[in-house]
Amino acid sequence: MSKGLPKRSEDYSLWYNELVKKAGLAENSAVRGCMVIKPYGYAIWEKMQRVLDDMFKATGHSNAYFPLFIPKSLFEAEEQNAEGFAKECAVVTHYRLQTDPDKPGKLRVDPNAKLEEELIVRPTSEAVIWNTYKNWIQSYRDLPILVNQWANVVRWEMRTRLFLRTAEFLWQEGHTAHATAEEAIAETKQMLEVYATFAEQYIALPVVRGVKTPNERFAGALDTYCIEGLMQDGKALQAGTSHFLGQNFAKAFDVKFASKEGGLEYVWGTSWGVSTRLMGALIMAHSDDEGLVLPPKLAPIQVVIVPIYKGDEQLAQISEKVLQLKKELEAKGISVKYDDRDTERPGFKFAEWELKGVPVRIAIGARDLENGTAEVARRDTKEKGSQQFDSLATYIPALLDEIQENIYSKALNFREENTTKVDTYEEFKQVLETKGGFVLAHWDGTSETEERIKEETKATIRCIALNTPEEEGVDMLTGKPSKQRVYFAKAY
Amino acid sequence: MSKGLPKRSEDYSLWYNELVKKAGLAENSAVRGCMVIKPYGYAIWEKMQRVLDDMFKATGHSNAYFPLFIPKSLFEAEEQNAEGFAKECAVVTHYRLQTDPDKPGKLRVDPNAKLEEELIVRPTSEAVIWNTYKNWIQSYRDLPILVNQWANVVRWEMRTRLFLRTAEFLWQEGHTAHATAEEAIAETKQMLEVYATFAEQYIALPVVRGVKTPNERFAGALDTYCIEGLMQDGKALQAGTSHFLGQNFAKAFDVKFASKEGGLEYVWGTSWGVSTRLMGALIMAHSDDEGLVLPPKLAPIQVVIVPIYKGDEQLAQISEKVLQLKKELEAKGISVKYDDRDTERPGFKFAEWELKGVPVRIAIGARDLENGTAEVARRDTKEKGSQQFDSLATYIPALLDEIQENIYSKALNFREENTTKVDTYEEFKQVLETKGGFVLAHWDGTSETEERIKEETKATIRCIALNTPEEEGVDMLTGKPSKQRVYFAKAY
Numbered sequence A, B: 001m002s003k004g005l006p007k008r009s010e011d012y013s014l015w016y017n018e019l020v021k022k023a024g025l026a027e028n029s030a031v032r033g034c035m036v037i038k039p040y041g042y043a044i045w046e047k048m049q050r051v052l053d054d055m056f057k058a059t060g061h062s063n064a065y066f067p068l069f070i071p072k073s074l075f076e077a078e079e080q081n082a083e084g085f086a087k088e089c090a091v092v093t094h095y096r097l098q099t100d101p102d103k104p105g106k107l108r109v110d111p112n113a114k115l116e117e118e119l120i121v122r123p124t125s126e127a128v129i130w131n132t133y134k135n136w137i138q139s140y141r142d143l144p145i146l147v148n149q150w151a152n153v154v155r156w157e158m159r160t161r162l163f164l165r166t167a168e169f170l171w172q173e174g175h176t177a178h179a180t181a182e183e184a185i186a187e188t189k190q191m192l193e194v195y196a197t198f199a200e201q202y203i204a205l206p207v208v209r210g211v212k213t214p215n216e217r218f219a220g221a222l223d224t225y226c227i228e229g230l231m232q233d234g235k236a237l238q239a240g241t242s243h244f245l246g247q248n249f250a251k252a253f254d255v256k257f258a259s260k261e262g263g264l265e266y267v268w269g270t271s272w273g274v275s276t277r278l279m280g281a282l283i284m285a286h287s288d289d290e291g292l293v294l295p296p297k298l299a300p301i302q303v304v305i306v307p308i309y310k311g312d313e314q315l316a317q318i319s320e321k322v323l324q325l326k327k328e329l330e331a332k333g334i335s336v337k338y339d340d341r342d343t344e345r346p347g348f349k350f351a352e353w354e355l356k357g358v359p360v361r362i363a364i365g366a367r368d369l370e371n372g373t374a375e376v377a378r379r380d381t382k383e384k385g386s387q388q389f390d391s392l393a394t395y396i397p398a399l400l401d402e403i404q405e406n407i408y409s410k411a412l413n414f415r416e417e418n419t420t421k422v423d424t425y426e427e428f429k430q431v432l433e434t435k436g437g438f439v440l441a442h443w444d445g446t447s448e449t450e451e452r453i454k455e456e457t458k459a460t461i462r463c464i465a466l467n468t469p470e471e472e473g474v475d476m477l478t479g480k481p482s483k484q485r486v487y488f489a490k491a492y
């Protein structure tokens, strides 16, 4: 098959868009800014969901489901949050269509079916959830509430890109309620660590764990923690956020509890989420000019086997051996596709599975049959070699582990090579313009400086990393004192 | 705990509503007609989802995701479908709010952010999906497409009830495309059988498999197959539908394929769905005046163990034995809750788990410790008795199977006792007024007769059962000839 994929070095952005479409992950729909997630893309998302859901449950959370719509009056209740999302929300104003008297066969909004109060399609669910928690919480015995929701949300973004920024996206949003600030902060940090673990161990994406500056905080939060990954074009991508909400939503929705000591106190809250944006991170972090490179732990198909044969008899001989191997691998929890289509040639199949990022390809032909061998090719390094067929049931599982580790190591090396310490603004701008990546620089802690740097360079403070050592220094722009370096980057 | 649950015999409808709330399954939200599915209710839905999803995949389907919104022009394309849903759909007309100049702190719809074309919140996704399939299908080699979506949908129902009829609900919708009518019909019937199997083997609800009359068909389908269950109040509940769409949507969206023979033909379609309504069926089919009765295969907690003790030392002795048993049962895939809360008394716990429908309760006290026994209570029959503690790891799994079967048998007996053959309209009305249930009667096959019966008795034709034997007869109302009996009932 002809892939027709642009090279990353020529047009990274076009390469990404084309890859998403050609690999069968997603496409644009008839609805502005909304995507169709195709079966192969959705299969990856399902794998992500399953792993994350298990991690949430292992940390004591349960799933629930809250309404898609938020009445305007509830939406308004937490002011910062309302302001933050008002500019980009879908508003339902009517509940019926009627036949258009002027256009036969067409429908129009029924003017008599106007809602008394407009409904906002949820951009995030704090408002409707805290309004519900109000009735669930009376006493400290009702706390903590540890709930997560898998849902679709809508933010009317003007410039959209498949997976990275879409008007509708899929996500999970955890919403927890606690008796103390300490407990809520511990929850916020715990979920950040769950996200970081998932990113590193499953997406094979090393991430910086950090806290956002006030400018970049979630509207309505006291603190926003985040994980930030680095893409191959040197731009950062925020892969997950975990918010300490303080008592903001409890106050907005009057959620109080009788404490053990007999007082009446506002509840402390957190919220945390990851979305289909993780698909964008997965794709951009590892893939190459030949197509997707999927970490084995998230690959819907981990091993593809292609027979190379002349005539039905050879195919039958190959299939017999392959189906036995497939069974053995599947018994070890490995997903295997035997691509015995007779409508396509092996070269076409090789290219197709390469495009789709299947981690391991096994090819077996007549010569292999005689020799008791098979050709094994790795998607990540493109290495291939002959292996004893009988060894494959033990060789392949180990190889998949090695590939998972290698993809992570490669991404980690890339990040390390593309993280630069700078001390002057000149150097800062030069690094951003030439190599990009994370730039570690001193910052005086003011919004003004942060904004000026953003205006002049398009770089934002991605986060103040949690593990940053204290280091006396001066802001590269203003010369004011600084106690630690922060992560700057241009970002998605 | 005081359950405060009304009796079914006194007010079935109130009993249902209270049970849904008190058992922690769902509640009404601040949004008219939209529910909050609470963690315990959602846990049951997750179990349903997992089983159904596995069944869909085992029959060759993949999941994907399509937009929440349908542009009005697409919505209009298939006329019958559009008409069917136009009267009850949520319409997005604006994409931004702004500060209300007249009311400080309040927001209003930004009149400058009116959409050029209104968006309908999907009531079902045929329109947006067939508009997508148009680009996926060129040749017979692209067929069949076997795709399912798990999603939320919105139908602006005026009278809503938790799970049974809500403005927003969760469901899955399968949408398949085929080269021939035969293949599409076989798919339609296959998925009906998947639903029937799920209903009978998991929900423990015997169902009638049938086909709808033209009056009751899905708008846009040539045939609607359905499964119908009988609730304890003698009303029927449609638990799943599978539609043969013919070429209606292919024609509306111009979806053609090059056939093997070289022609250009319209694609044949199906769609099929079950929703959170199944939760309503589950609750109403089996539960009693003490609370939920859950079939073990869908119970989030299958076994609850309650210690009965005085003092920490006794508790420690009991806990040691219980935790060992819990481990053994969990190793067999059984979910076990050890309720060792020290804030509640055993009687409270018994009542609570009874209300929540946990199939098996084990209680163990000081006397049991001495005797090497435990008290085992079944939720379905309320039988309880002493068992050798050492036998529990083998006894409990068998007991859960027996409970699953018993719940099904009970529901099957109920349905058989409440399915009545009648030959006259007088008898028909009398049965409906006294015992209710399914009424098997002859029908002349006309919409007029069907509608007249509905107006006069509120009973509808639930379906023409697939296994009905041919039987010469006459319509009970018109005396016109009929070839078989159909299922009538009052229905949810």
Ligand SMILES: [Zn+2]
Pocket: A209, A210, A211, A212, A225, A226, A227, A228, A462, A463, A464
């Ligand atoms: Zn950050």
Ligand SMILES: [Zn+2]
Pocket: B209, B210, B211, B212, B225, B226, B227, B228, B462, B463, B464
């Ligand atoms: Zn039916």
